[in-house]
Amino acid sequence: MNFSHIIKTVSSQTFNNKGQLMHLCNVFLRRTRRGTRAGKSVQRAIPVITSKINHYDSQNIICHKQHGANIANLAKIPLLKTNSLISDEINTNNNIVISVLNCRSVKNKALSISDYVVSNKLDMFAITETWLGSSIDESVKQELVPTGYDFLQLNREHRRGGGIALMFKKGMNIEYLPNNDICIDQFEHMDFSFCHAKTCVKFCVIYRPPPSKSNDLRTSLFFDQWNSYLDRIVTFPHEFIITGDFNFHVDDKNDSNAMKFLQTLEDHNLTQHISTATHIRGHTLDLFITRSESNLLRTKASVHEPNLFDARGNPFCDHHAIQAVLAGAKPKKISKTFTFRKWKTVDQVELSKDIVLDIPDTNPSVDELANQYDSELRDVVEKHAPLVTKSVLLRPNTQWYSDELRESKRNRRRAERKWRETGLEIHRQIFKERCSNTGKLLHQTKQDFFSKKIEDCSGDHKQLFKLSNSLMGKQHDIVLPTSTSNTELSNKFAHFFINKVTTIRNVLSQQHSFNRELSLAEDTPFNGEPLP
Template structure:
């Protein structure tokens, strides 16, 4: 898992996609997406092929916004939003051996006297229903400053709920710990906090060691036998050596016994010359990713490794430039790819609808789960 303040996902969608894949993440929590209600095209650029997302944009004003990206194999549902004046929150329930509540939080930097009270109310509601809680986000609280009054009140609040705060390093270029990972009933291991050149916040990568997430059913595995000319020749030779008609005809067997013996011999030979194999699912590459885009992505990763090694300002500047160059080139490549498809299929409404739907609805349907609020919403729609 990872937590990242993107400070505008629109301008970094392909960069965040590369970060997700390079870090081999299963879940990514995003703050400050700056995506307005009704917009989702940035997620068509961000999402890998086997992922889904939940988006919680700020309903009024500019900035803010929360999102969560996760592998489609996990069972995750979004809970009804909790509205607070001093911070934004996205609530997710992760199914597993025991339900886990995940809260993604963004608190604007402007001081609000109601934050401690409202956050305490949220914790009280959460802890009534869940024994395992993960809270992460950009709190904009300088908890590293011992004299900060808000930090003191916040640390006292989470201590009163027996919540553990796991981040111990700076998560911002100015040296403050603003992005936090909190948990109750879960063991967290922070694996990396370093400047990735994506924004002025550092991504926080961590493992949840005691959260067994339930997987969606993917159906039975695909099995196959590699039958080719060589397997046929081997089968014929083995069958000739192991099957004797006279032995079968002289044996005191019924018709069913002879058939079963024949099937047993054939199956044994097949398992030897052409054993059953599980057909692995192939991961296809995005069709618009040409060689020039892949070369730019490799350049970004080389620049990131160089920056992590020497920590020089010039290396960081090169990383930022390579990230920006990759983002612009990838966006142009995808735009050109989709434009060509639309131009070549201008009289094919099925293809046009499919392309349009892939942009405005970039992931497969995610089960919303049953809840009284959802039932009430469904009822009101038809009344």
């Protein structure tokens, strides 16, 4: 709009005062283009012309012009997920969740792996390259296996490294299936079975070490044993899952060995479900295999970063984890039943008043007195401290969790949900940073908690040894011999010690008796040289 046009417009108007004239000039002089500085409180709509339609009559003469959108020309566009690379979150509260990961030694990752299992609510966790088999295994497993889980392992023999294991909830009722009738030395494997949706499922964990001069493994021998192994597996009448680290780049179409491996799966009517990289270098090494017509999986198996961090917040896992959800109900939660008496609440004065034994005037036998004492004292105990039975669900031990750690874990979950919602790289970086902070805090919190407990036990050696045994994995439940009643169990203990004393006496009686007439030898004088 030029200045002459403004003068022409203003001159054609009639104004009552000077204010109206100044207002009209400001309207014409104000810039209305996009990007005008108008302050945060001013919002201007940017006009958008969607169409310019001319309407004609029967003689092709323009009747009028319509500016705007023609609703009849608009097409409905279906809404899509903003980020298709991130899979939908699945409700894992009611389904069996399985995860597979190459840990490359669990000894330096035990606490992080335990937190990973608990945070993801895993029912089964298959591990390859455990590197177990040394004298510190018990202490590692004490920190590795959460409360309510069992652990089965197969260590590599005669060489360091390797090894596979399975961690699972106790309610899964998993059974180990040894294969002693076949000889396989080109790859490590463990076979299990568990009941799922009223059917038996075989679960196989595989680790194939890469061939080298030091291990004398050959790819040709692997394929011979692998085909024999698959011939046995496919004869299983029910569903089965084969998973683990095979060390084949199945994503590389030019890798002849990888293509040959995939051909063996196709020949046995099997399907490999992993199509993305499972290693930080971009190759697909870890696989998840089922029958081609299997309906075992609820959704497609996914790959994600396990986000395992050390005490300094540095990531230390070069493989990604595979996670799959089975279409079926989770196992029932395991509970443990305790029976106890509340002795601390007993009134000592009232208890002493009630302990009054009425001994009869007659001369009772020892058995009669013992029965009387037992009956009357049992009634008094039941009156003041009755037996209480309590059932507790087995949950992971989190007594050393601090409020700061719980808040850090909540922030980590919020960051993960935000990243899954948007799929943006910036939100992924924020999530990784939260994982690193939580990893550092996880190690520091547990160290501070047990350091404080050890300081508190400094004057009590019994509690100190008890705490050290629990940390080193040397604490076991006391298992009593089987018996039908407490009386029978007491008699077993009595007979055991009576027989032991009798045996010692018989051994001593068979030895030569001490001759009291023999005198002790006299002391001989010292004839050596004194020390300087």
